Amino acid sequence: MAVYTHLSAEDLADLIAHYDVGELVSAKGIAEGVSNSNWLIETTGSDGKGARYILTMYEFRIELEDLPFFLGLLDLLAEKGCPVPATIHDRSGATHRMIVDPDEPDGEKKAVALIEFLPGVSIDRPEPAQARAVGKALAELHLAAQDYATRPNAMGLASWQQLIADCGEDGLARIDPALPQVVSEALETFESEWPEGLPSGVCHADLFPDNVLMLGDKVSGLIDFYFACTDYFAYDLAVTHAAWCFANHGRKFRPEIAAALMEGYESVRPLSDAEREALPMLARGASMRFVSTRAFDWLNTPADALVTRKDPMDFVRRMQFYAASGNTPFTS
Amino acid sequence: MAVYTHLSAEDLADLIAHYDVGELVSAKGIAEGVSNSNWLIETTGSDGKGARYILTMYEFRIELEDLPFFLGLLDLLAEKGCPVPATIHDRSGATHRMIVDPDEPDGEKKAVALIEFLPGVSIDRPEPAQARAVGKALAELHLAAQDYATRPNAMGLASWQQLIADCGEDGLARIDPALPQVVSEALETFESEWPEGLPSGVCHADLFPDNVLMLGDKVSGLIDFYFACTDYFAYDLAVTHAAWCFANHGRKFRPEIAAALMEGYESVRPLSDAEREALPMLARGASMRFVSTRAFDWLNTPADALVTRKDPMDFVRRMQFYAASGNTPFTS
Numbered sequence: 001m002a003v004y005t006h007l008s009a010e011d012l013a014d015l016i017a018h019y020d021v022g023e024l025v026s027a028k029g030i031a032e033g034v035s036n037s038n039w040l041i042e043t044t045g046s047d048g049k050g051a052r053y054i055l056t057m058y059e060f061r062i063e064l065e066d067l068p069f070f071l072g073l074l075d076l077l078a079e080k081g082c083p084v085p086a087t088i089h090d091r092s093g094a095t096h097r098m099i100v101d102p103d104e105p106d107g108e109k110k111a112v113a114l115i116e117f118l119p120g121v122s123i124d125r126p127e128p129a130q131a132r133a134v135g136k137a138l139a140e141l142h143l144a145a146q147d148y149a150t151r152p153n154a155m156g157l158a159s160w161q162q163l164i165a166d167c168g169e170d171g172l173a174r175i176d177p178a179l180p181q182v183v184s185e186a187l188e189t190f191e192s193e194w195p196e197g198l199p200s201g202v203c204h205a206d207l208f209p210d211n212v213l214m215l216g217d218k219v220s221g222l223i224d225f226y227f228a229c230t231d232y233f234a235y236d237l238a239v240t241h242a243a244w245c246f247a248n249h250g251r252k253f254r255p256e257i258a259a260a261l262m263e264g265y266e267s268v269r270p271l272s273d274a275e276r277e278a279l280p281m282l283a284r285g286a287s288m289r290f291v292s293t294r295a296f297d298w299l300n301t302p303a304d305a306l307v308t309r310k311d312p313m314d315f316v317r318r319m320q321f322y323a324a325s326g327n328t329p330f331t332s
Numbered sequence: 333m334a335v336y337t338h339l340s341a342e343d344l345a346d347l348i349a350h351y352d353v354g355e356l357v358s359a360k361g362i363a364e365g366v367s368n369s370n371w372l373i374e375t376t377g378s379d380g381k382g383a384r385y386i387l388t389m390y391e392f393r394i395e396l397e398d399l400p401f402f403l404g405l406l407d408l409l410a411e412k413g414c415p416v417p418a419t420i421h422d423r424s425g426a427t428h429r430m431i432v433d434p435d436e437p438d439g440e441k442k443a444v445a446l447i448e449f450l451p452g453v454s455i456d457r458p459e460p461a462q463a464r465a466v467g468k469a470l471a472e473l474h475l476a477a478q479d480y481a482t483r484p485n486a487m488g489l490a491s492w493q494q495l496i497a498d499c500g501e502d503g504l505a506r507i508d509p510a511l512p513q514v515v516s517e518a519l520e521t522f523e524s525e526w527p528e529g530l531p532s533g534v535c536h537a538d539l540f541p542d543n544v545l546m547l548g549d550k551v552s553g554l555i556d557f558y559f560a561c562t563d564y565f566a567y568d569l570a571v572t573h574a575a576w577c578f579a580n581h582g583r584k585f586r587p588e589i590a591a592a593l594m595e596g597y598e599s600v601r602p603l604s605d606a607e608r609e610a611l612p613m614l615a616r617g618a619s620m621r622f623v624s625t626r627a628f629d630w631l632n633t634p635a636d637a638l639v640t641r642k643d644p645m646d647f648v649r650r651m652q653f654y655a656a657s658g659n660t661p662f663t664s
Contacts, residue, residue, distance in 0.1 A: 008457070121356060
């Protein structure tokens with residue numbers, strides 16, 4: 001949650017000049033994203049009435065060849081009326097530009113993109129009406145992007161196995177003595193019992209409350225599509241379920257939020273029987289996805305770094321809850 | 333440069349409700365300030381037309397009893413037409429509120445204040461016209477706050493001595509082998525030759541380019557008054573001179589910027605002969621002020637922290653330049 005690169009007002013003005021957005025009026029580095037630097041930019045606007053944008057510089061973890069997938073997806077979804085920020089294209093029509101990092105003039109260029117700024121705030125503790133709106137927005141996203149390009153899910157089962165292997169048994173046991181056995185049993189289960197052949201398409205794959213902007217009960221923005229990929233729609237719903245329906249670090253399931261989320265989703269895209277049946281396993285997998293990345297980051301982030309480490313046990317609790325609860329958490 | 337405290341949208345909405353600013357529309361943590369957390373807040377505005385504010389939470393290094401001095405100063409300067417953000421008072425008239433840190437509900441409350449958002453960008457490499465505008469704005473600030481309250485300069489000579497003593501000779505030598513002798517000679521000089529009896533009043537005392545917002549050649553905002561104190565006006569000018577008139581980490585003096593800065597200042601508040609004569613010594617002291625805080629922070633910030641350490645040698649070079657150049661850098 002930091003701005004990793006210093007861009008001066010002069011650098012920013014030079015960059016902005018490649019877009020039809022008017023003159024630079026204000027620029028604030030914002031504390032969002034762990035692998036990007038982001039600035040909230042204000043300009044005079046192409047019509048002189050003022051406009052705001054988010055400028056993103058891609059710093060780590062992103063493959064440049066994936067950018068057209070992510071940025072083109074925003075354009076498609078915005079065009080179809082989903083509440084996502086459209087990509088602002090430069091005067092030559094490009095979705096992103098490569099610029100020199102002024103601190104490392106001889107280093108590799110970095111990619112930057114300008115996207116719409118959307119109003120709204122991220123909710124920490126949702127109300128049912130808000131969860132219903134999010135479920136609906138997710139289903140609309142699934143339908144709107146149905147004919148879009150494909151991108152394999154880089155954060156699927158194979159990546160969980162790899163991350164857990166990289167942690168090592170000792171590392172996992174340092175986080176919690178029970179962790180090595182919990183994850184090895186879970187990974188074995190997924191290996192043999194992961195659902196097959198469910199309806200799939202473009203998924204957000206990381207729709208935490210952080211990545212949803214709301215104005216009251218209305219979804220004003222779905223953001224941060226940098227894990228978007230092709231996967232089961234029901235898996236994306238399971239990720240969202242795990243991200244939204246718990247309080248107190250995964251200790252307390254909130255059935256009223258879950259019911260509202262499912263209801264909202266199914267009001268737009270009803271689930272098939274196979275999807276419904278698969279949800280408990282998909283939700284265990286969704287929990288494992290965050291156990292694995294959080295465990296890896298936990299062991300590889302210095303305790304005194306300004307980035308807050310997230311406790312993998314929050315998602316171990318969810319995984320165990322889903323394993324014990326059958327289909328109940330998914331009834332609307 | 334981080335947001336140290338997590339405030340949820342719900343926390344922010346509760347806070348905003350104490351002010352006559354409408355409803356919360358957007359909130360982004362911004363990467364500014366090393367001892368504060370800051371959010372750029374958008375609301376519907378008291379008139380429904382939308383408004384923006386900076387919300388500051390005071391985290392470290394600030395004495396609560398100083399807040400009325402800082403926040404009242406903003407009000408006075410704004411009222412007198414200086415380009416500073418006015419403090420937004422809550423419905424009871426208070427300039428700041430004490431709130432519970434949601435992450436430490438049993439800990440001490442923290443002070444927060446809401447101030448105006450001002451447009452403009454901070455310039456890395458000023459043009460003469462910009463330096464002239466800054467000089468003028470500084471002199472106007474000096475005149476406007478003449479009858480305001482007093483606050484001793486906590487970052488004066490005694491603090492430099494203390495910080496340097498805390499670094500220790502070994503620590504200083506680890507930064508640069510020449511540093512222990514350079515600073516001990518400088519501190520002796522200030523002890524015996526620091527000017528006396530110059531005109532004094534409220535000083536910004538930290539007017540780096542970071543703390544000035546500009547739109548083209550116009551100063552749109554002077555910000556971050558948390559070092560403001562009573563000191564010689566000419567010392568404040570010397571701080572600004574040291575902060576603005578060098579390039580390449582203090583290696584290159586920019587005479588055209590210095591001339592413009594002096595000219596701008598004197599167009600509003602001409603210097604007395606005594607002030608003019610004192611400027612070289614004051615500028616050596618101003619340089620020493622940043623040598624001492626940067627040396628202390630250099631030795632006390634982990635190399636892998638996300639806060640960028642600033643090299644104290646950048647200001648050693650300035651101090652040596654001022655010691656060698658007499659009055660030349662201060663002629664307009």
